[in-house]
Amino acid sequence: MPKIFVFTEDSYGVGVIEILKRKLHTERMLPWDHRIKSDAIPGLCSSKFKRALETACEEYDKVVILVDAHGEGEKHVKNRESVHVPDHYKGKAHIIVNKYEIEEWILYAKGHKIRNKPSEELKKSIRYEKHMLPDVFRRTIDNSKCWRRLMNYAKFKELLKALTRNDREAYAFIVQA
Amino acid sequence: MADIDEVMKGIEVKVKKLRVRNFKSLKDFELDLQRLNVIIGPNGSGKTNSIEALKLFKMVLDYLRGEEINPFLEWWGYKNAVWKGDENLPITIDFEYSVTYKDKSVDSSYEITVAESDKEFKILEERISILSPLEVTLLARSDLWKLILKRELLEKYYTKVSEEEIIKLRLEVLDKLKANQEVEIKESPHRYLMKLVLDMIKIMADTESVVGFMHDNICDSISESLGLDAMGYHLSIVLDDLLDDLVYPITLGAVGAYIIAEGTIILGRIEYKAIREPIHPKRELIISGDGSNLISVLSSVGEIPERVVNSIKYVFGMDSNVRLETTSDGRAYLKFYDGKSELNPPSVPDGLYKLVILELALERNAPIIACDEIENSLHARTIRYVIDEIRNSSSVGIFATHSPAVIDILRPEEVVILEKDQEGATKPHRFEKPAEISAKLNKLGVTFSEYILYGGYA
Structure with a gap:
């Protein structure tokens, strides 16, 4: 029974992972015996996160770190986060960096352009507030057209691969150009 | 009658700074406010006092409404509320904030000075200062109001006009207003500025009416005090123009101060x-x-x-x-x-x-949400959610905590460390170089709470 831990940038990301988990089960893309747990990265870049990561790597089969680059450059952010992963667990941790913010998934799924601040774009179009993220994500992926579109989004594909692959081979860091 | 929802409709208030003088251990306390401000410090450093100062501010409004006889009874009398028990000292609470209404934005400060005399609660003075886009102050005492002007503002009226007749009229008005001096507005119909706001809310139905009538009220008081009604039609037109520029921001500032007092939520011991x-x-x-x-x-x-x-x-x-x-x-x-x-x-x-x-x-x-010991009854995950919510809201959060679990999820710029100086006065401190903290934590291998506890703020 594979166990996966996902660290998200904030509390709202945890809700998204819960919704995604259900969708993957419903679409039979994820066996029901897959256990996926998620939590927000505990605060500052510090030894606490390092210890949290080490614990997750010890107790889980895979660990995913899902963060936002906020336009800073995905490679730079990925390298910054990789510092926290203990050397002996480098093969177990998979870092996925959104170009801007997780809200870009929603914009992409709806066929909208992705610009600097996706959450601001949603604010303009649907009076979006951050607490709505899990619900807005759920409604988006409940639309089959949006769901199919989202599954072609590079970042999302990376996450799906990390969550649904059953093998325990080492994962290399995927550095985005 | 307008309620807080109707008054707040269309008005945005952002609180930027809190200053307190002579309240308990806050002898001269000044705090620039971020979106989230988590106050930490040893027992007795003044964490609860910082939050209670907000409570006193709210209680002044209750007093003006007749719902509170003497706010100082909360602390068993003025002697226990004032710095070092010195009953000769007044207590001052001051907010700096911006108010935006219908695309007009003003930066303002509202200061209220209170004390006790013969066991009775007294409001000694209120001061609304507009910091931008122009500078003007309205000082309100129970028997007298004063408008304090800046010459530069008035001089712009000189440069706007080109006709000799109008220049002559403007000079007459400026003489009357005694540029750069205090303009006394005698026998003001309302003793306190905040009382004026409360009275307007009682009789008006919405923001537009409250702001409009307050503005007219203050302008009428100024005109009457200066005897400008007798000046003649042309001069009164010039005055109306001038007063619009001066008084409208003051009105917005006053309504903003009311929203802060009324809308601030201070959570204490919850009655579950x-x-x-x-x-x-x-x-x-x-x-x-x-x-x-x-x-x-x-x-x-x-x-x-x-x-x-x-x-x-x-x-x-x-x-x-x-x-x-x-x-x-x-x-x-x-x-x-x-x-x-x-x-x-x-x-x-x-x-x-x-x-x-x-x-x-x-x-x-709520313009401010304050809570002492935010961690009580909340799991770390839930606290994290609340903190993320504050970070993504329009409210200012002021929380006090003892919990390392809370501190460890904060950003350095969100932390306010309290300590007492040699006099026993509470002083707030923030990290001067918050961007460097991450690197330090990694180098030292400690958590943020450990870093603070063991000398990170020395």
């Missing part, structure tokens, strides 16, 4: 037993400090806000929900659904009620 009890709800829009009117506020709002439901989903899972239910005799209570079962009031954890209160305060756009 009272919240659990089904009640016939009353119309109430501001959550009380003990949360006991939560059911009434939720009923008055009309439906459980989406934000509140989303917070419950975060804690309990995506299938959970919360609803206002009624008993057979029409009393209201909150019922939670955790996806598998129903939770009636006796089975609801305290922390859930606290979460609902905080989320409701955010939904109501």
Whole structure:
């Protein structure tokens, strides 16, 4: 029974992972015996996160770190986060960096352009507030057209691969150009 | 009569700074406010005093409404509230904030000075200062109001006009206004500026009316005091123009100060037993400090806000929900659904009620949400959610904490460290170089709370 831990940038990301988990089960893309747990990265870049990561790597089969680059450059952010992963667990941790913010998934799924601040774009179009993220994500992926579109989004594909692959081979860091 | 919702409609208030003088250990306390401000420090450093200063500010409004005889009784008398028990000293509370209404934005400060005399609560002085786009101050005392002007503003009227006749008229008005001196407005109809706001809200239905009538009220008082009605038609037109520029921002500033006093939520010891009890709800829009009117506020709002439901989903899972239910005799209570079962009031954890209160305060756009010991009754995950919510809201959060679990999820710029100086006065400090903290934590291999505790702020 594979166990996966996902660290998200904030509390709202945890809700998204819960919704995604259900969708993957419903679409039979994820066996029901897959256990996926998620939590927000505990605060500052510090030894606490390092210890949290080490614990997750010890107790889980895979660990995913899902963060936002906020336009800073995905490679730079990925390298910054990789510092926290203990050397002996480098093969177990998979870092996925959104170009801007997780809200870009929603914009992409709806066929909208992705610009600097996706959450601001949603604010303009649907009076979006951050607490709505899990619900807005759920409604988006409940639309089959949006769901199919989202599954072609590079970042999302990376996450799906990390969550649904059953093998325990080492994962290399995927550095985005 | 307008309620807080109607007054706040269309008005945005952002609080930027808090200054307190002579209240308990806050002898001369000044705090620039971020979106989230978490106050930490040893026992007795003044954390609770910082939050109680906000409480005093709110209680002044209650006093003006006749709901509070003497706010200082909260602390068993003025001697216990004032710095070093020196009853000769007044207490001053001052906010700096911006107010935006209909695309007009002013930066303002409101300062109130209070004391006790013959065991009676006294408001000694109020001062509204407009910092931008122009500078003008209205000083209000019980017997006298003063308008304090800046010459530069008035000089712009010289440069605007080109006709000799009009220049002559302007000079006459400026002479009357005694540029750069204090313009006394004698026999003001309202003793206190905040009382004027309260009186306007009682009789007006919405923001536009409140702002409009306040503006007219103050302008009329100035005109009458200066004897400008007798000046003649042309001069009075010039004066109207001038006063519009001066008084409208003051009016917005005053309404902004009212919104801060009325809308600020200060959570103390929460009365969970009272919240659990089904009640016939009353119309109430501001959550009380003990949360006991939560059911009434939720009923008055009309439906459980989406934000509140989303917070419950975060804690309990995506299938959970919360609803206002009624008993057979029409009393209201909150019922939670955790996806598998129903939770009636006796089975609801305290922390859930606290979460609902905080989320409701955010939904109501409280200008400040303050809470002493935020960690009480809340799991670390839930605290993290509340902190993320504050970070993404328009409210300013001021929380006091002892908990390392809370500190470890903060950003350095969100932390306020209190310590007492040699006199025993509480002084707030922030990290000077917050960007460097991450690297230090990694180098030292400590958590943020450990770093602070063991000398990170030396």
